Amino acid sequence: MLLALDTATRFASLALHDGRVLRYETTWEAGRQHTTQLMPRIVAALEDLRLGPDALRAVAVALGPGSFTGLRVGLAIAKGLALALQIPLVGVPTLDILAAAQGQSRYPLITVIQAGRGRLCAARYRWRNGWRRREGFFLTTWEDLLASITRPTLLCGEIDEKGFHLIGGLGEWVTVLPPACCLRRAGFLAELAWERVRSGETDDPATLAPLYINWP
Numbered sequence: 001m002l003l004a005l006d007t008a009t010r011f012a013s014l015a016l017h018d019g020r021v022l023r024y025e026t027t028w029e030a031g032r033q034h035t036t037q038l039m040p041r042i043v044a045a046l047e048d049l050r051l052g053p054d055a056l057r058a059v060a061v062a063l064g065p066g067s068f069t070g071l072r073v074g075l076a077i078a079k080g081l082a083l084a085l086q087i088p089l090v091g092v093p094t095l096d097i098l099a100a101a102q103g104q105s106r107y108p109l110i111t112v113i114q115a116g117r118g119r120l121c122a123a124r125y126r127w128r129n130g131w132r133r134r135e136g137f138f139l140t141t142w143e144d145l146l147a148s149i150t151r152p153t154l155l156c157g158e159i160d161e162k163g164f165h166l167i168g169g170l171g172e173w174v175t176v177l178p179p180a181c182c183l184r185r186a187g188f189l190a191e192l193a194w195e196r197v198r199s200g201e202t203d204d205p206a207t208l209a210p211l212y213i214n215w216p
Contacts, residue, residue: 002016002060002193004061004190006061006062007030008066009114009184010067034070058089059082060078060189060192061077062189088202089202090203105127107175109127110122118142139213142163156177
């Protein structure tokens with residue numbers, strides 16, 4: 001069983017995946033309560049499936065970008081479990097989790113999460129037998145991001161009222177994907193992680209670090 005943890009922003013998610021079936025998944029608005037909420041929910045998830053910690057064979061964690069506190073909590077728990085149980089650890093970039101949830105399209109995709117103070121963390125993708133990131137993650141604003149769009153584009157992630165207002169003025173240039181597709185789900189984190197575990201591409205708990213982005 002692989003345990004997947006995503007605490008990158010105020011929205012948190014965890015999942016249990018046995019390699020073939022997504023056995024458990026929950027996503028909730030944690031705010032800034034990751035420290036007090038995550039471990040009880042992990043325990044509850046295992047109890048719901050009548051499993052103990054010894055059933056875990058790998059652990060995956062959202063690596064960032066995201067909030068400092070949220071990423072630190074998720075990574076600390078993931079590392080602790082990996083070391084205590086001597087199981088593989090896999091870190092997956094937060095915005096790649098959003099992209100993995102989307103279906104095939106000929107249009108480019110942009111994923112976003114809130115970065116505070118009116119800023120966004122974003123990444124661009126194109127479909128190449130799966131969504132492939134075109135470049136590194138970047139910090140931006142709604143104005144700058146939308147001004148950079150020059151062709152019909154899909155958009156998903158954490159879109160606030162300002163974002164919806166500005167997007168509304170672009171007509172058919174931007175298609176906001178449905179709310180369920182904009183919610184980061186640990187089930188997709190688990191699927192990405194399983195592929196890496198199968199191929200032996202795991203991370204060292206001693207050196208794995210959060211992925212932060214600084215404003216230039």
